Amino acid sequence: MDRASYKEVVTKRGIKYSYYSSSGDASKPTLLFVHGFPSTSYDWRNQVAFFNQEGYSIIAPDMLGYGGTDKPTQTALYKHSAMCADVIDILDAETVGNVIAIGHDWGAPLVSHLAVLYRERFLAFAFLAVAYSPSFVGFNYENVVAAVKQAIGYEVVYWRFFVEEGTDQIMKDHFESTLGLIHPADPSSWKEDLCAPGAPKAALLANKRMPVASYITPEARLNLTDMIAKQGLGGALNWYKVVFSGLAAEDDQGEITASPLSYRTSSANELAIPPERLPLPLPVFFASGKQDCINPPALALGRWTQLCPDLTVKEVDAGHWLQLEAPDVVNTALKQWIKTVENKAKL
Template sequence: MDFDQRRGYRRVTTQRGFTYSYYFAAPAPSTSSEPSKPFLFFAHGFPSSSYSWHKQIEFFQPLGYGFIVPDMLGYGGTDKPIDPDAYIGSGLAQDIVDIFNQEKISQVIGVAHDWGNRVLSRLINHHPECVSACAFIGSGYGPPNAQGTDPISQSKDLEKIVGYDIVAYMRFFVQPDAAKVIEEHIDSFLDLVYPVTPEVWMESMCVDGGARAWIEQDKRTSLAWYITPEDRDRQKQELMAGGLSAPLCWYKTLVQDANKKDDANVPPENYVVKQPLLYVACARDCIARPDLGDARHENCVNKDTLTRKVVDADHWVVESHPDSINAILLEWMGALKN
């Protein structure tokens, strides 16, 4: 498939009035010896696009799987509203259901990473009938926050638990000038977000004021080993074409009253994930830490249907260890048949 020319991409305008761009491929037809395989829904995070899943698509498409892989709201060819309230969980979940309805898809296996985990989580909370099984890579399932607290307001409590300021970078990302600062220093920003070593995050992302200082000082590193120069050019072009104001809304919505009220509206019976759930933890991720994912799952995931795997990788395991991720997904989905 040719992602550069966006072949296979479709567009739909959702009930909320947002136009989404998404990669679509139907499953291979069933045969007398092989039933048709399911649709896979892939949800990316910050600051990525549907392209971040291309190594998974290239692996699973020849095996006959179908695909719905959107540019999430704020990214790529999808609309980019700059009102944080547009990014509330129920709204994002409904957008995805609208895409499913457009393609007459009743159920998918959901696979998510980073902020995509929030979309898949709310899809399960609000539309559980649409998800037959779910795979969370990195941060794990995120239950609704009925108490209305957010990671930024809880930063001191989190620091006591993990021993460092795990959400320090978020305080910069929600500032009014964050988008302008990042756009003016885009290469430095990308070096920070896609670090050459995990220690870069500990030294700058998890230190108060560290992310802003790194970016404003135009600090640079060598290219991370899992990113090609062509991929870096693509990341930069996509982000600069749309700007950072919309992608940063994913962080800003955390502190909005509308999002807190929206989480409180999730039916209590839908807090616990009833579908088979795969959690792929990243051993070297100092922000989406495996222990924090495990803690969220303790009371919100059916232990009988939970599969937990660990990869010795940092946050960007989808890009850096695609063979491991693909093998884990394939084995897990194969077991779902039994």
């Protein structure tokens, strides 16, 4: 991804965002790619190259806490309604309409909130690895852990490490171990090294060296070194903290006003998002990795298919980083689905 194609914008709340932007065929929708943790827009490099050749305009921000975007440490700044407003500011700066939003990992809840708060700005929504997550009202981490264990047979508790004080420094100090932990050659190793209680912290402190995935090229390694070992993830870890702390649920306990594009914070006793706003009637795409230990397809699909009546599902023989592990499969499936969205938009 050519650095000359990156732009900067200061959003209405005073935060500087860096984002990749390329222009394509004006008759085609613009594709908005939203990355997760720990990533930057660079993790969409295979999709950007592919869809550039297909003639699509593309916007891929470095999300809050990453890359060339500001990295505030205050957890409250990472509330989803505020970050959604930032993304809309980017779209406004580019004066684009007819947008399809695509999110991976933590990008999926952000795209989910775009679907609730700014649905009228989009044609369709795609989710990779993590399913449609329109609200955190009622979220309780321990209850989620128990439900996941019952569903898949083992605990997934790495969040506890990611919200601890000092985690950023540990990941910096043990970068090689962090790299192997986040991008393992064998996705199933996450059951032992990431999911189990205390496992990720113990692995890093012991300097456990795990084989790194083949898609981590020398250039990708340099990008990750800059993100984790140099810049640090102190800001980025707030994507976990804002949900774990309950701030995200409080944020979702706002109220959509008479205009669906207007959102205000309300009392904690009011439901932020009216029940009728939760179903997503627009076209939805979900791709999941069959080898994803933290969010296997059956777990994700069991929770949300009833909210998305126009749903296309693709299971990929890959782990959590499916857009990096199997880019050709993901790109082809996305392209086919996007073509159906374009055809529906013409009706």
